[in-house]
Amino acid sequence: MxxxxxxxxxxxxxxxxxxxxxxxxxxxxxxxxxxxxxxxxxxxxxxxxxxxxxxxxEDVEVEDVLSDETKRRALTEIRTHFGLFMEATAKKKFSRAPTLGKTFGDLMKMIIDDISGHRGALIMLMNMNVLNTYVYQHSLNVSIYTVMLGMANGFNREELMVIGLGSLLHDIGKTKINWQLLQRPGPLSPDEYEEIKKHTEYGYKMLKDEPNMPLIAAHCAFQHHERIDGSGYPRGIKGGEIHDYAKWIAIADSYDAMTTHRSFRRAMLPHQAMEILFTGAGTLYDTKKIAFFRDNVAIYPIGVTVKLNTGVKGVVTDINPSAPQRPVVRVLTDEHNRRISQPYEVDLTKQLTVMIDQVELA
The missing domain is CATH 3.90.105.10 (Molybdopterin biosynthesis moea protein, domain 2)
Incomplete structure (x- = not known):
């Protein structure tokens, strides 16, 4: 493929x-x-x-980390519960979901079990071949990325449950924001932006007293837009004042936002998003966490067409987990862009003078 x-x-x-x-x-x-x-x-x-x-x-396959059953269950639960809150907001009614902690706790166990079956796998794009339902899919994606990072960091199951719930529900406060405002394709006014920023506080208030919901999960919703230099919101706290889980979620949240189609721009590819994330290393994001994230992301996803510095072009067919920025490329054209009769593979971890020059988007 x-x-x-x-x-x-x-x-x-x-x-x-x-x-x-x-x-x-x-x-x-x-x-x-x-x-x-x-x-x-x-x-x-x-x-x-x-x-x-x-x-x-035709021999190249991209395996999903979640089973179709888990994916359906996750998107259904997110859509159902978020939808109820959105409906209550539209009608200006107060709404609680007494089973929220139990429902999403059970769901998180399924997600962790599925990802555990792919332990050591690199983070791949989750938005390919999915219709644009940003809030629902984004919540699931951020959770998958964060749990995979937690596993790579050696988190135990209890820690994975907490950071998983915090990441899955990090944007639940957006259900208290006017939906038309969230979908606005053009620039926001200062007042509109201030209203959207309130989703962090709304999320904290919605989760902090929820039965079966770890308090840290509520703080993840509260803090995922805080930045280590104090430039984030809602409180402008810095460095060590921000919970470590929220720092991880901030990176996964930003990465998925950039690699997802939005009403105002097309999705970026991983290498483009990674470049932007690295510009914020040490100011917006923890430098060590950004480096760890880079080492666990398939920067050049399987199936993407690339041009090598030798002038030839090919398709990424495999990822080297120890060096994701140096994948295996099946060369299909020569340096003059002519198809070759016998395609061959180049493992960039073994040919160190060869590197990816650019990603071809046609």
Missing amino acids: RLLPTTSCVSGMRLAKPIFNEEGVILLGRHVELSQSLINRLQQLGVDYLYIEDPDT
Whole structure:
């Protein structure tokens, strides 16, 4: 399979991975042939990249860390509970969810179990082939990224449960914000931005007294927009005043926001998002945590087309866990962009003078 921008897909191509809706239900199955009208519709729905069947990479597979059952359960629970809060907000009514802690605690156990089966796996993009339902999918993505980071850090199961719940529900306070304001494609006024910033305080208040909900999870919702130089919100606290879990969630939250389609911009690829994250190392984010995150992210995801410094082009077919920035590339064209009759693979961990020069988006 090959990862292509939806804008580069053409009629007649076939899906290598299914398309899911906001509840994790398959809308378009694997092997479905794309028409131009389908491609246009997927673009309108915010799908920026697709995994496409390709004879040169038919042996390449991208394995999901969550089972379809867990993914469906997660998106259904998030959508249901967040939806109830949003509905109450729209009607200006007070709402509580007495089973929130139990429901999401059980869900987190499923997520941890699934990810444990892929222990040592690198963080891959979670937004490919998923319709644009930002709040729901984003909450799940941030939780997956954060739990994977926790496992790589050696967290025990209890610690994974706490940071997992904190990351899964970090944006629950957004259910108290006017939905039209959250979806606004253009720039916000200062007053509108101040209103959106309140989601951290709303989230803390919603979670802090919830049965079966760790208090630290509430603090994760409260602090995930704080920054180590004090430039964050809502309190502008610094460095050691910010809980370590919130620092991890801040990185995962920012990364997923950048690599997800938004109404005002297309999704970035991991190497682009990583460059931006590193500009904030030492000021916005903890430098050691950013470096650790980089070492656990597939910067060049499997299936993406890259150009090497030798001038040849190919597709990433495998990731080296010990050096994710130096994957295995199957070379398909020569330095003059002519197809070669015998594709070959280059392991960048073994050919140290060869490196990725750029990611090809066509």
